[in-house]
Amino acid sequence: MPLPNSIEARDIAFHLHPATNAARHREIGPLVIERGEGVHVFDASGRKYIEALAGLWCAGLGFSETRVADAVYQQMKTLPYYHTFAHRSHGPVVDLAEKLVSLAPVPMSKVFFTNSGSEAVDTVIKLVWYRANAMGQPERKKFIARDRAFHGLTIAASCLTGLPANHRGFDLVGPEVLRVTAPDHYRNALPAESEEEFATRLAAELEALILREGPETIAAFIGEPVMGGGGVIVPPEGYWPKMQAVLRKYDILLVADEVICGFGRTGTLFGSTTFGIEPDIMTLSKQLSSAYLPISAVLVNEKVVEPIIEESGRLGILGHGFTASGHPVTAAAALETLRIIEEDGLVENAARSGAHLRAGLEALADHPLVGNVRGVGLVAGVELVLDKQAKTGLPEQPGGLGLLVNTRLQELGVLTRAMGDTIGFSPPLIISLAEVDALLAAFAQALDDVA
């Protein structure tokens, strides 16, 4: 039990944590992190950990980048806040919008700023609905999303999220969401089905769904280029081009949720580039500011935005936005982050360190607990099993093998996240090969200790 009045005891007393078993938290309390340095964080007792998930897949620059801190301080002193409602603007927001349009992997037209991935996804839903009404197609409101998708946890974004843990207990009411199968070849392919055949089957499933529902009722398909929170699901060969061809055939918008993938995570600047996706809309956050301050963005192409602009003229307003949409200080943090990513070659570093990480994880494929190793760029997942043939773990224990290995990893000085029985790796983009080796050594040890 924590000492009375310790930070742990006060955390238990006063803090309701997100995405946490709050009842169990009363028993075990928090791990309190005090400071960061490079890819490492330190707890209150001075213990050092490799942050193998960059926090929540977000601190691309690691935990001690003072150039962002300096840029933020300068902006705070110049203009600490201004809004962007009703024709107001300022330099940082304009510079950032222009920068994002110039970086986009396909022609994009405009940027709408928000403050979290979830707000960006909610904004997508509202913009797409507004556009449908503007085009005289009020019936075009349904979204298609995948099983095990993660798109955030505000009410509307939660509806798109396809993880049961985020639906249980809430009786969510929101946009109508149609589900298709996650592109998880290890779990969802038929016996002896090749990656290509699996991708073809999923595209056929999508087309059948669209025809059953009526193409004219469907607004958009949303997908993460690599599914993150659902367990690092890397799509099979040919998946995205085949899905995209079906969406184009029925004139359905494609939304790439790049909240995790954006800014180097998959070894190129965007997941859309890595997988040949040509989205109409993109959501960006996390590594956009290395999560030093909360900011997110929605990029829309001309086809999406033109009817919205016209409609706002007719209605007198595009009645959506937030107090902190395009906040000058968060915009300054993002501009500096993007400058560092470019100047320090961090996308290239992510590709190099990621290849090393994956080679090291694949070398563990024969370990008795390793069922599947998957990854691209600097994001990877290792799915743990007890029985490799049956692909089963420890069903009687919530969290099962994933929780056991994750807990052991923490004891060995590596922080990451178990998504069911999949251990996720998404370290800061700055990670060196030697730090990857340290991470791999701890993981191999944790597997041996749990086996």
Ligand code: PLP
């Ligand atoms: N979209 C994706 C792909 C995400 O991974 C996340 C968060 O992990 C979100 C949206 C939601 O972002 P936030 O937690 O900032 O609301």
